[in-house]
Amino acid sequence: ASSNAYTSDDRTVYHETFAKEDLDEIMRLEADRFQKLKFSEEQFKTEAGAVLGEYNKNSASPFFKMYEVMRETAFRKHTYSHTTMGYLEDIKDYPNQYTYSQQFFNRFYRPENTTIVIVGDINQAEVLAKVKKYWSDWKPGNYKQTIPVEPAQTETRSKHIDWSSATLPIVMVAYRAPAFSETEKDKAALDLLSAIAFGDNSELYQRLVIKEQKAVFISPDADNHIDPELFTVTAQVKDVKDLNYVRDEIVKTYKRFAAETIPQKQLEETRSRMRYGFSMAMNSNDAIAGTLARYVALRRSPETIDKSFALYDSITAEEIRQMAAKYFTDNSQTIITLATKK
Structure with a gap:
């Protein structure tokens, strides 16, 4: 065991x-x-x-x-x-x-x-x-948890970290994002956009990582949370002189998808890959239990998985653009950079 x-x-x-x-x-x-x-x-x-x-x-x-x-x-x-x-x-x-x-x-x-x-x-x-x-003899408690509500962000925020030892520079670009929902489309729409805009097959990844070789990797993170969270893209850059360039290209990509509608064929292919990848990952008892735990923690029901994928299937390309425009605004942006201290 x-x-x-x-x-x-x-x-x-x-x-x-x-x-x-x-x-x-x-x-x-x-x-x-x-x-x-x-x-x-x-x-x-x-x-x-x-x-x-x-x-x-x-x-x-x-x-x-x-x-x-x-x-x-x-x-x-x-x-x-x-x-x-x-x-x-x-x-x-x-x-x-x-x-x-x-x-x-x-x-x-x-x-x-x-x-x-x-x-x-x-x-x-x-x-x-x-x-x-x-x-069955376990008794409920009476503690009522109060978590402060995060106020709306009203300005762009940024910080730079001087790292004391030699390391490749890193940039994180994040926007305030919605909480998980089984019924509202906001978070599910951004999940689909995450793969399209910033995944390994995205135009940005193929250009900065494969073609121009400015970045070691580009990775999006928009995990499901009970309360409103962050949609974050992280990139490790090969040369510090390209740090601002990579940062700006990430920001441009966010803004691009707030203005442009994704081609329907690309949306359908992304939905199919998400469903296939999810199913293929359920290849052991550990994997199945671990996946169930992540979804059950959100709504206390395994049916949350089916509801989530039904929501993905219902989202249109225009709704993805609308959600990008809604959340990817300058006032909700936070950028963190890190480079070796000179």
């Missing part, structure tokens, strides 16, 4: 792979962990030290630093303004937060926040019986 976990902006996922004969024991152990977890202050301090070590390792990466600076620059009020790991000063104080860690567990590790996903050669009725056996 193997066991691990990860935390992103909106979810924490614990995942285990095991033989189906061990399902009963795994269910019993996980129910005990989620409902009755106990740990000493010394154990907590040890884990806090491990987090500090992980931060120190990650902070050696210029991409990690850029992501951290992008979050704090683009967001001022919402908790998306910091990474899930937190800032260095917070992490250094973790060993002193034993009491708060227990409060955190009691607040959030509750049935109303939890979904169990089991994938494999199993019998549904037997699994449900085990869930009731081990989890």
